[in-house]
Amino acid sequence: MGLHKLGSELPESATARELSQAFGHKWTRADRRETGRRVWWLLLELDLNASPEHDFLYSADIGERVCAMPANVNDDELRGQVSIASRPITEHTDMTFICSRLTFLGPLKRFVKAVNQVGGRLTEAIMEKTEIQPVTPTQDSLPMQGMDASSMKQITAEARAIKCYGYSAALRLHRLCLAPSLHGSFPLAGDQGISFSVDTLNTLLPGTVYGYHQEFDDPLQALLQGTNLNILENFLLYPPQSAFEID
Numbered sequence: 177m178g179l180h181k182l183g184s185e186l187p188e189s190a191t192a193r194e195l196s197q198a199f200g201h202k203w204t205r206a207d208r209r210e211t212g213r214r215v216w217w218l219l220l221e222l223d224l225n226a227s228p229e230h231d232f233l234y235s236a237d238i239g240e241r242v243c244a245m246p247a248n249v250n251d252d253e254l255r256g257q258v259s260i261a262s263r264p265i266t267e268h269t270d271m272t273f274i275c276s277r278l279t280f281l282g283p284l285k286r287f288v289k290a291v292n293q294v295g296g297r298l299t300e301a302i303m304e305k306t307e308i309q310p311v312t313p314t315q316d317s318l319p320m321q322g323m324d325a326s327s328m329k330q331i332t333a334e335a336r337a338i339k340c341y342g343y344s345a346a347l348r349l350h351r352l353c354l355a356p357s358l359h360g361s362f363p364l365a366g367d368q369g370i371s372f373s374v375d376t377l378n379t380l381l382p383g384t385v386y387g388y389h390q391e392f393d394d395p396l397q398a399l400l401q402g403t404n405l406n407i408l409e410n411f412l413l414y415p416p417q418s419a420f421e422i423d
Contacts, residue, residue, distance in 0.1 A: 179216040180236075182209055184244045185259050192257035207254040216243045217278055224284050228349055232291045232298075248275045268327075273334040280345045283307035287349065298352060303365045308346050336379060343376035 178200065186198055195204045203209045220236050227234045247262035250270045254260065263269055265276070283306065290302050323331075350369035357366025 177212075178203075179212045179219075180243045182212050182216070182243050185209075185247075185262075188259050188261055190259045195257060195259065204257045206256060206258050206260050207251075210247060210249070210254050210260060213243055214246045214274075217246055217281075221278065221281055224281060224288060225345075225348070227288050228352060232288055232296050234288060245278060246271055246275060248272055268331060273337065276334075276338050277341055280308065280342065284345065300362055300365070303349070303353060303362060306346075306349060308349055339379050340376055343372045343379070347372040347376065 182199060182203065186194060190198075192204050199209060203212065223234050223236045247260045248265055248267065248269050248271050249260060249262060265272065287302070287306050287308060290305075291298055294302070347369055350365045350372060353362035353365035354369055356362050357369070
């Protein structure tokens with residue numbers, strides 16, 4: 177299908193002929209190119225997220241990317257045979273949540289490649305250097321003044337979802353080290369896994385694990401992680417507007 181070849185957009189002044197020459201005739205329409213990029217990055221996201229749980233194997237080419245990232249635009253802007261002008265990530269659109277979520281793929285890709293470069297064996301050195309960490313959502317800095325209640329609710333839900341997605345991304349890797357951390361290996365990864373569990377539960381269900389202390393014994397720490405993962409599996413299957421409306 178050639179989805180991975182949908183490179184960066186041409187200048188806004190590009191003609192339909194120039195778009196056809198750059199991307200091929202079937203990709204001259206803005207909505208088709210953007211749909212192709214979204215499909216490719218969704219497939220890559222699914223592939224990379226599954227990799228750590230399947231011996232760090234993957235199907236997609238995770239070398240130097242060719243397919244451009246999806247644009248931060250509203251769907252109704254994708255009309256005609258024109259170039260797509262992505263907005264800054266600080267401007268909220270229909271795609272801001274997805275674009276924010278995809279930023280986790282870069283560190284994950286480097287992590288998977290690092291493990292494969294040493295024969296698929298996860299080491300403490302690799303875990304200590306991982307860049308996969310929770311982030312401050314872009315949505316937290318968006319100006320709310322002048323917004324209607326529905327938009328404010330959506331942005332708040334998205335910010336909450338991105339926070340939890342960051343904890344989930346980090347926890348999915350650190351949980352690989354849970355068992356050995358109980359026996360003295362990967363101590364830093366084990367401690368961070370517990371910390372991410374607590375932070376996630378506090379974000380999803382405020383007040384449930386306040387008063388957490390490091391004195392928790394190992395079985396309880398393991399249970400905390402397992403409970404957290406089960407919650408995440410359920411909550412992150414749904415869009416933020418429905419998944420995170422918790423009183």
